[in-house]
Amino acid sequence: MSELxxxxxxxxLSPVEITQECLRRTEKHNPRxxxxxxxxxxxxLAEARAAEEEISRGHWRGPLHGIPIALKDLxxxxxxxxxxxxxxxxxxxxxxxxxxxxxxxxxxxxxxGKTNLHEFAYGGxxxxxxxxxxxxxxxxxxxxxxxxxxxxxSVPAGMACAAIGTDTAGSIREPAALCxxxxxxxxxxxxxxxxxxxxxxxxxxxxxxxxxxxxxAIVLQAIAGYDPADITSAEVPVTDYVSVLKEGAxxxxxxxxxxxxxxDLDPEVASAMGHALMGMETLVGHIKDVQIEVPTDRTLxxxxxxxxxxxxxxxxxxxxxxxxxxxxxxxxxxxAAEYMQKRRELEVARRGIRDVxxxxxxxxxxxxxxxxxxxADLRADPGALRPAELRLLRNTRPFNVWGLPAxxxxxxxxxxxxxxxxxxxxxxxxxxxxxxxxxxxxxxTAWHKRRIPELKQEGDF
Numbered sequence: 001m002s003e004l005x006x007x008x009x010x011x012x013l014s015p016v017e018i019t020q021e022c023l024r025r026t027e028k029h030n031p032r033x034x035x036x037x038x039x040x041x042x043x044x045l046a047e048a049r050a051a052e053e054e055i056s057r058g059h060w061r062g063p064l065h066g067i068p069i070a071l072k073d074l075x076x077x078x079x080x081x082x083x084x085x086x087x088x089x090x091x092x093x094x095x096x097x098x099x100x101x102x103x104x105x106x107x108x109x110x111x112x113g114k115t116n117l118h119e120f121a122y123g124g125x126x127x128x129x130x131x132x133x134x135x136x137x138x139x140x141x142x143x144x145x146x147x148x149x150x151x152x153x154s155v156p157a158g159m160a161c162a163a164i165g166t167d168t169a170g171s172i173r174e175p176a177a178l179c180x181x182x183x184x185x186x187x188x189x190x191x192x193x194x195x196x197x198x199x200x201x202x203x204x205x206x207x208x209x210x211x212x213x214x215x216x217a218i219v220l221q222a223i224a225g226y227d228p229a230d231i232t233s234a235e236v237p238v239t240d241y242v243s244v245l246k247e248g249a250x251x252x253x254x255x256x257x258x259x260x261x262x263x264d265l266d267p268e269v270a271s272a273m274g275h276a277l278m279g280m281e282t283l284v285g286h287i288k289d290v291q292i293e294v295p296t297d298r299t300l301x302x303x304x305x306x307x308x309x310x311x312x313x314x315x316x317x318x319x320x321x322x323x324x325x326x327x328x329x330x331x332x333x334x335x336a337a338e339y340m341q342k343r344r345e346l347e348v349a350r351r352g353i354r355d356v357x358x359x360x361x362x363x364x365x366x367x368x369x370x371x372x373x374x375x376a377d378l379r380a381d382p383g384a385l386r387p388a389e390l391r392l393l394r395n396t397r398p399f400n401v402w403g404l405p406a407x408x409x410x411x412x413x414x415x416x417x418x419x420x421x422x423x424x425x426x427x428x429x430x431x432x433x434x435x436x437x438x439x440x441x442x443x444x445t446a447w448h449k450r451r452i453p454e455l456k457q458e459g460d461f
Contacts, residue, residue, distance in 0.1 A: 001161055001215045005063040008055050015055070015066025018161070019048035019110050022068040026113070026159040033135045035144075035153040037073045037083055038114040044068065047110045054108070063218045063242075065108030070160035072151050073114035074121060074197035075206075077101055084197050085119045085129035088312055088319040098195025099230065100164060100206055100223045107222040112160050115150030119324045121166055121199040122305065123147055124174055124389035127378060128321045135375070136179060137452050138418055142372035145175030145392065147199075151209050152179040156452055162210040162219050168199045168301065170367075170396025172207050173408035177367035177421025178392075180410050180450070182216045182438070183209040185396075187428050188350075188403030189234035191220075192227035198308055200301040201232060202346060203400045212448055213409060213439040217241040220431065239432040249283045249440040252433065255290035255360030261395045266370040272412030272420040273366050276441070280364065283440045290363070292356055295349050295401045299334055300342040306331030323385070346401060350428075353402040357427040362437055365395050367408040367421030395423060405431040407438045410447035417453075 007013040023041050030036050051066035071077065074084040076094035083089045097105065104111065116134045118126045126134035126149025134149035136142040137157040144153040148165030152175030155163055165172040167185040176183025184207050191206040198204055208219035221241045227233040256262075256277065265273070281287055306313075309320075309328045317325055356363070369391060378385050399406040404425050411422035422441070426434040442448050 001067055001218050002063055004067060004161070005065065008066050009060060011056065015048040015051040015110060016045065018066070019044050019068050019112065022112055022159055022161070025157060029137070029157050029159060032140050033137055033153050033157060034132050035115055035134060035150040035157065035159060036070070036113045037085065037116050037131050037150070038081060040080060040111055040113045044110050044112045051108050051110060061108035062222070064104065064222050067109055067161050068112045069104055069109045069219070070113055070115050070151060070154045070163040071101065071111060072117055072148050072163070072165045074117065074166065075101060075164060076195040077111070077114065080114065082114065082197070083130070085117045085131055086320065086324070087130045088316060090130060094195070096195065099192035099227050101195070103223045109222070115154055115163060117150055118147035119321050120197065121147035121168060121171060122324050122327050124170065124393045125378065125385060126150065126175070127375065127385065128323050130321065133375060136372050138180060139372070139416070141374055141376065142418065143178065143375055143378070145178035145372065147171040148209065149175050152176050152181060152183065155179070155181045155209055155211055162208055162215055164223070165207065165209050166196060167205045167207060167400065168203045169400055170393040172209060173367050173396045173406060173421070173423060174392050176209050176408045178372040178419060180419030181209055181211055182213055182407065182409050182448070183207065184216050184220060184407040184431070184434070185399065185405065186220060186224060186431055187405045189232055190236070190405070190429070190431070191223050192230045192233050194227055194230040198304070200304040202300055202304060202343065205400065213435060213442045214242065214245060216407070217245060217435050236429050241432060241435055244432045244436055245439040247436055249437045250285055252284045252362055252437055253360045254280065254284050254287045254437070255356065255363050256287060257290050257292045257363060257365060259291060260294045261365035264369060265366060268414045269366055269369060269371065269420050273422065276411040276422050277364070279444060280441060283444060284437065288360065290356065290360060294398050297342065299338060300346060302331030303334035303339045303342070304331070306334070349401055350403050353404065354427065361426065361433055363425045365423045367395060367423040368392050369394060371414050371418040371420060399425050404428060405434050407434050409438050409442055411445070412447060413450065
């Protein structure tokens with residue numbers, strides 16, 4: 001993005017050309033990947049022309065000016081349908097942009113479309129959608145992950161320079177790992193969720209997926225900040241995420257919580273993580289194993305999801321995919337007393353995790369225990385889908401409970417060419433530390449430079 005931005009300002013390249021290229025790739029690849037529900041070609045080209053004119057007049061808004069961005073289709077866009085990948089919302093037209101969209105537009109970003117997802121974000125495979133399955137760009141027979149599957153697939157396929165996703169249990173980081181891109185979940189309350197259809201208001205986060213750590217930092221810089229109209233938003237100063245990247249990681253202490261997060265790993269994931277940690281030893285000040293008690297209860301998510309959907313479940317249950325309806329209804333019998341207790345436990349967990357960072361600055365785990373499963377295997381046994389999703393989300397979910405910032409970056413590939421992700425997490429409000437280590441690791445490796453074989457012929461932007 002920074003290189004594109006420089007070329008825009010030197011008039012070597014036009015936002016219109018880049019937007020046209022993204023739209024061309026979407027037209028070519030979306031029939032196979034099903035990453036987009038709505039392509040906003042006409043308005044995107046108009047926004048790109050406006051950006052080109054502004055930049056040519058010297059009115060440069062920053063590094064997102066003229067850059068094509070995709071939005072997960074549960075993020076409101078004024079006058080453009082926001083479906084949540086559900087028949088219930090298939091014709092829903094918001095009247096206002098979500099706050100994150102307003103900020104992107106203010107930064108000059110070009111919105112190219114709305115991406116497919118797991119219906120109402122209630123799953124980690126993106127195989128349950130009114131608009132069909134999302135496919136992995138590295139192997140279309142594999143899942144893209146979820147719930148931000150379309151957002152994750154769109155980036156390595158060159159259909160957008162970056163995308164916005166949401167993350168309640170890992171829905172940015174898990175698909176980023178499975179699709180070989182970067183995905184960051186900021187601290188809870190760092191990015192406004194106003195205008196985003198909720199899954200669980202106590203656990204929902206909004207964040208970017210991008211091709212590199214620097215690109216993710218650029219997008220996060222634009223969307224982070226206090227929103228007084230959002231009760232989940234926190235008034236905490238925002239660091240300059242981009243300028244800190246080159247500070248290096250030599251002063252950072254890294255903790256590795258092997259118990260739980262390294263259990264039952266796919267052999268190729270285990271091998272990739274072993275190599276990643278060996279390489280990381282040369283980048284940071286110190287690495288040590290740490291012990292952490294990991295929260296696994298999902299009652300709070302179930303209760304909050306049911307509370308949001310209860311009225312529509314009663315009136316129009318047939319408009320939900322059957323498996324989504326089943327998952328939503330698991331929260332029906334949660335009592336007010338149980339909910340209050342789980343909310344208290346959440347706050348205790350968020351305060352208690354701070355003690356871990358007395359010994360270390362950051363935590364490192366595999367993002368997912370296994371690479372992307374085959375769609376046919378999950379279709380062959382419907383009862384295996386939810387357990388497979390929960391396994392994929394095992395290492396990401398706790399960081400939503402704790403509300404900590406966490407990123408997934410590529411750290412290897414299987415022999416079959418499937419991406420493997422490494423997760424880095426830090427203390428509340430310290431996205432800068434997370435990004436510093438992620439950038440140092442990325443620059444010391446070449447995994448982020450690998451391209452999907454069939455897309456190599458198209459070249460980079």
